[in-house]
Amino acid sequence: MGIYILKRIVSLLPVLFVVSVVIFGIVHLTPGDPASYMLGEEASPEQVNELREELGLNDPIPVQYLNWLGGVVQGDFGDSYFMNQSVLDAIFSHIGPTLSLAIVAEIIALSISIPIGIVAAIKRGTATDQSVMVVSLMGMAIPSFLLALFLALIFGVQLGWLPVAGYQPLSNGLWNHLQYLILPAISLGAIQAALIARMTRASMLEVLNTDYIKMARSKGMKERTVIYSHALKNAFLPILTVIGATFGALVTGAVVTETIFNIPGIGQLIINSIERRDYTIIQGIVLFVTLIYVTINLIIDLLYGFIDPRVRLDSK
């Protein structure tokens, strides 16, 4: 097990390398540069050039890349051009809201989607099943920004139950923290919930048709045991895959929702940084997000073995 995890971590290095090359290339080849943005429109070309020289932006791109990579390897991602902060500090000060939001959204999504997916599978073909399918289709079709605006309008503006936008850190109290997250989490979680509910239904339907479920019934098992123990454990692998993928998307794809609800997360940071061509921050965030993605995948893979003995790694 330990060796396996180590191997997986080592195999991440090429992935991170390729990502670093691609993102560096994209960032530096897009028109616009931080120097002119920093100096404003009034600055003369000479001044801009001087600053570019100072920032090392006039070096050939491969040289710039190696300089940056050299720092990254030592854990130094460079400093922001605009904020008086190192890249790592900037990321860490913005990751909290994003992670909180992602976790709350995922909890909401899971607690709705898995039960209704199971019920739909058990009652396949009935009106219950069909309404689950229709609602989940709507959940997937409605863009999250639209849902976000609706939710903010109804629950924030008209009913006044929850704040329209903003953010409070956990240190200001759990409820204070949560009340700002509920609406964005619902609007983010809706798509995830729809996906997971559909996957749960499909996966359960497949499992409920197998011989071992018939066998479990023929042993006299109660229907509840059959469904929640015998069936769900088998049906969970594909569900887990979707959960992993959607959680990755939550961490990284909350850009629009964060902007609408004015949550100072990674999404806002990257939007602002792209606007001002804050190269080091963009590169840092993309690498960081890649790392989160692959880590989630690794955790999911390890959970697979935990659930299904056939993919367990230390079994002989």
Added chain:
Amino acid sequence: MTTELLNVEQLRTHFYTEKGTVTAVDDVSFTIHEGEIVGLVGESGCGKSVTSQSIMRLYDEYMVEYEGKIEFNGDNLLNYPIKKMQKIRGDAISMIFQDPLSSLNPVFTIGKQIAEPLMLHHKKSKKEAYERAVELLALTGIPSPEKRVHEYPHQLSGGMRQRAMIAVTLACEPKLLIADEPTTALDVTIQAQILNLMRDLNKKLQMGIIFITHDLGVVAELCDRVMVMYLGQIVEEADVKTLFEQPLHPYTRGLIKSIPQMTGERKSELSVIKGNVPSLTNKPKGCRFSTRCEFADEKCIEEMPPLKTHSDTKKVRCWHYEEIIAREEGGHVHASST
């Protein structure tokens, strides 16, 4: 003879499908006695599995309707509420399925799967149930059972899996064991071992066994009595010896003729029953076999023959079986069919 264990009377199993109601088992009656092994034979799709799963009521109740009686120890199982049915399943009646790999739950250890019914029906503690699981695995002849009990189905070989499944079904020492093609998915040597095991267990535990198969060789080896099914009906019932010595129904005769002979000259062609089994939605009006029977006449096509008692041990569903036998035995004597 010994006491009656299971008495099925005029069982009909209807399925509601998109194309309307399909009757997969149509007027099936038979009796199983304690300690008796009865074979249920027929081509795939003839309703033998449906019959067995109807006995345990394993189909989703909203898509199936049963008619008739299934009396087990004198009680009609079809009147039981589902909760009471669950108490019978796995305890007094249990079932072995065809493919042990797909019928054992891949994410539970063998031990858990054997222990489950014991903990449920016999209220055994987890520890007692696992100890019993080891004994049961030993009983079915699995080597080093105390190790196997903690393994998962994919870690066992095909034969061992089937033994493990038998151990699961034997856990509560059922009075009636339904074995649905338990040897079909196994290779021949393992097949023989499993058959021997079932015979031993039948003697040791005095269980009644319904043995479903399409393999007449297995029937000859194992069973006391045989029922032959065709398209949802029993067409012939007999004890094993007389079935092979003197099959009455044209379908049974066809089946026996189509077994390859190991002795004598190799014939150029194996005899086969012509045509295909009609589908359940398109059943013949009269005798179900009339579309493929070389002896079929007007009456066969128009009227369904009843299951007639031929002798103490034999029943047959055919209008003309006496003539057919007579014709083959004594030249061309035409007995009138009454």
